[in-house]
Amino acid sequence: MNVVTNANEVFLQAVRVHGGAPGPIARGAAMMHLAMHDAVVAIVPGHDPYLPGLTASGTENVQAAVRHAAHGVLGHLYPAQQDIFDAVLATVENSIPATAAQLAGRALGDASAAAMIAHRTNDGSADNTPYVANMRPGSWRPAPGATAATPNWGNVTPFSLGGLSPAAWRATFRPPLPAGATNVPDLLRSAAYADQFNEVKSLGRDNSGTRSPDQTEIAHFWANDLDGTSKPPGQLFAMTKTVAVDAALSVPRTARLFALVAVAMADAAVVAWDSKYNTELDLWRPDNAIQQAFLDDNKDTEADPYWLPLSVTYGGARFSPPFPAYVSGHATFSAAHGRMMANYFGTDTRTFTVTTEDPFAIGTPRQYTSFSAAAVENARSRVYLGVHYQWDADMGNTAGTQVADHAFANLLN
The missing domain is CATH 1.20.144.10 (Phosphatidic acid phosphatase type 2/haloperoxidase)
Incomplete structure (x- = not known):
């Protein structure tokens, strides 16, 4: 070993x-x-x-x-x-x-x-300043009795500064408002928002009649949101181990691969949480959006006060993760991981098998022929789970890819 x-x-x-x-x-x-x-x-x-x-x-x-x-x-x-x-x-x-x-x-x-x-002492990771939700339409708010998770994580000092100040680094990778919008009210009124809303409303509902069995399995396979699992970074580290073992990497090569992958995911978290909390768009999750669609001023969205996502706790309660939607952490992690793997091996093409620890997945491993294919499916899974819109996935994928390229160019050369 x-x-x-x-x-x-x-x-x-x-x-x-x-x-x-x-x-x-x-x-x-x-x-x-x-x-x-x-x-x-x-x-x-x-x-x-x-x-x-x-x-x-x-x-x-x-x-x-x-x-x-x-x-x-x-x-x-x-x-x-x-x-x-x-x-x-x-x-x-x-x-x-x-x-x-x-x-x-x-x-x-x-x-x-x-x-x-x-x-890493004084890198901002110990900042526990509480999040104060605004109640404007489109803004995320914690579920009753819950608190926002790590609301200041976007201010943590990145590992891959590469000569940039932390502020300049964040500005480099911060995703813009989706759909070319210039402000949140206009975004909510847009046809693009209605399309995103109606897709997850259909596919992500707990008892959806349009989500296929394979899409349901994909949703649970990549979730790993619950305590007791190794969480999204852990699933990607398990994938890294599978590929490293298959490639028979030496200890020095394994150490470099895992260090690069770890930096990419750590900085992906900073980018994603910066977008979630530090911009004008602390976007509400689909459950908030669908249950309160009467607030969005969009004629093509319809409220459903009984809508719940597929995402579920051990006790059977439906839930969304306790932080805003835009961008998806899963998508940003998986894109950063996949791109760093491709950078390290010099190719995106690789056949490998991925496993899951999510308690609601059937447990069957899934096989992929490229790192990017696994990342795209991971990102898409969040729509099937009912906790994200597709633009959360798309823009997280872009940001994670950019972070990985930056880290690979600047570290451990």
Whole structure:
């Protein structure tokens, strides 16, 4: 087994236990995988590190360095699970002689983790300023008794600045208003909005008569919204592992692949949440829009106070994720992931199988022949699930692709 993919499995299990919104998960994964990558390239030069300053003689044990880099970041991210991380590490290391190379590798990994933790201190991820919803037509508002999830995540410092200021970086990737609109009232009155509204109203309803069985399966297959799963980034990391194993990548190549993918998804979260919360369009979800269509001033939309999405909790309650619709996080994550995979391997064409942890999927793996095909289906699935409009998917796909290209051009070369 590859030490990098092993560490990723430990991370995903920590996510299943801890739960939470996808932004912090993606940030944590980027921190861990970049720390592992930097430990590897300090010992086996070949690509630029993410952070400068880590030095090594080249005699350190790479496996030990990777294990300790992951262990250090994991304990920082999920301190309540420290005993689990310690036990996992001890299970491996208790059977390995503590040679000079092993001890030096462990120290190097610890140093890489500490450097990454220090680097990401004060990156905006701890900002818990509450979201204040406005009640204008078209604006998202939390469900009764719920709160907005990570409303300030669009202000987190990106990993792939590439010489840009954080503000300039966000402006570079921020999606415009959809359908060429210049303001929200005009958008709601447009024929384009009515088309988007009526499509998800038909396809995304809990008991839809127009959604096919395969579309229903696609909706659940890519969802992974519920705590207890490894969430959307986790499903994409599982896909990354499948492809890496099939390609028989070495530890250094695996470390670079996972670091690049992790950065792309972490920065995709910043782009998506910036669009969701930091622009004039905090777009309401389809359930809000359809139940309150009498507010949108559009003659081609009709309210249905009983409309509910296909998306469902363990207890059977229908729900939408607790943040605005535009753009889709799933679409932005999957596009960033797919494009980074294509950039790394030099081709979009690859045959691979994807699995799911969503409890409402039938569990049958799905096969794809390109990274972009999987990303497009992932994005489209959110319409079938009843929680997004197609333009959320389309513009998220564009933004995620651009973020991945930027990160690939600027990091770990």
